[in-house]
Amino acid sequence: MPKSSNDNRKKTTVSQAERREELLAIAARVFAEQGYSATTVRKIADAAGMLAGSLYYHFDSKESMLDEILSTFLDELWARYDAVLSAGLGPRQTLEALVTESFREIDRHHAAVAIYQKESRHLGTQPRFAYLVESQRKFEKAWLGTLERGVAAKVFRADLDVRLTYRFLRDTVWVAASWYRPGGRHSPEEIARQYLSMVLEGIALHEA
Amino acid sequence: MPKSSNDNRKKTTVSQAERREELLAIAARVFAEQGYSATTVRKIADAAGMLAGSLYYHFDSKESMLDEILSTFLDELWARYDAVLSAGLGPRQTLEALVTESFREIDRHHAAVAIYQKESRHLGTQPRFAYLVESQRKFEKAWLGTLERGVAAKVFRADLDVRLTYRFLRDTVWVAASWYRPGGRHSPEEIARQYLSMVLEGIALHEA
C-alpha cells in the first residue's frame, strides 16, 4: 500500500490489476473442477506457476479469492438482470430475456457459475457470504414475479404450482453450467432458444 | 472378524448391520450438507455422538463410507430403472415412469442424491469411483434411447436437439434434490406429475 500520493506507476498499477484477474480466473477454474475446500492453495499456485505463499502477495486469504470471484460474477449478473427487469417487457418476453441473459452469463463466467452452483447453499450460512442468500431472494422475486404476471395475463398456464415451476426453471438454467463448455457446438443464444422452446411449448408433439 | 463357524450371535450381527446403516445415514447427511471434503471425520463422529477414531471400528476409511453410500444408492436406483426399461412400455410411458421413479428415489435417498449431484463429476476421475461414470453412461443410454424412440414414433417433437433435451431432463430431475425435503408439502408423485406436465405440455397457455 503506497502512502505517498504520487501516481507515477501507471503501468504497474494496470498490470497488477490484470495479474489479479488472471490469478482469479485460474483459481476459479480449479475451484470449479475440484470444489472449493478440496482445492488447496498449493494447487492454485501450481496452476499459476508459482508457490503457495506467493499468492498472499495478491490476496489476503483463500476465502477472499472465492469471495471476489463470486461477488464479481453476481455484480455483473444483476446489472444485466436489472436492465431486463426495468425494460418494461411483457411476462413472456421478460422470461425469454432472463433465460437468454443467464445462458450468456454461463458462457462468460463459466467457472464462477459452477462454483456458485456447488457451494452457494453451504456458503450462505457464513456472514461473509450473506449476499449469496440475498441474491437468491432477489432471484426468486424476479422469476416468481414474472411467472405470476404471466399467469395473470393468461400467457402462462394457471394450473401449475408457481413455486415448483420457478424452481424447475431456475435449476435447469443454472445447472447447465455443469456440462456447458464455452466455445462448444451450441452458442448460448442457441441453447437459450431450444431451452425456451422446450419449456414454453413442451416436448410432446401436438398435432394441430 | 470371527474365524470360528458358529453363528450363535444372531442379535449382535443384526444390530451391527443396523448400526452401520445408522452411521452411514448420519455421514450421508453431513456429506450432503457440508460437502464431502469439507466434512471431517470428527464432524461425523460428533453427529453420531462418538469420537473420531471409533468410526474406524465400523469402516476402514472416510472414503469407503462415501463409496458405500453412493453404491448402495445406485444399486437401488438401477434395480428400479431396469424394471421400468424392461416393462415394454411406450416412449411416453417410459419417460413418465423414469421421472416418477427418479423423484421417488430422491425421496428415499435424499442425502445420497445430493452428494451424487455435487461430487460425482469430480469423483469419477478416481478409479475407485469409476462406476459413477459407467452409471452415467447407462443413464444417458436409457434416457436418450427413450427420447429417440419417442421422436421416431412421433410422440415427441423432432425439431429439438435430443442431446440437449436429455441434459435438460436429467438435470432438472436430479437437481430437485437440492431443495426437496422429505415429508414436505408435495409428495414425490405430485412433483413428478407437475414436472411431467410442464416438460411435456410446456408452461405457455395454448388456447384450443
Place this chain on the structure above:
DNA sequence: TAATCTACCAAACACTTGTTAGGGAAGGAG
C-alpha cells in the same frame, strides 16, 4: 464364575492445511 466379544474411548501418529516472515532478483526512477 470365568472367558470372550462388542463397541467404544484415549491418546497419539504422520501428514497436509492455510498463512506468515524475511529475503532477493529485476527493473524503473532519480
Place this chain on the structure above:
DNA sequence: CTCCTTCCCTAACAAGTGTTTGGTAGATTA
C-alpha cells in the same frame, strides 16, 4: 550508479487432517 518498488521464493509455523494402536466397561457365552 543508487534507491526503491514490484513480485516472487524460501522456509517455516500452528492448527487441523485421516488414521492407528492399545485399552476397557459391559454384555454375552460357556
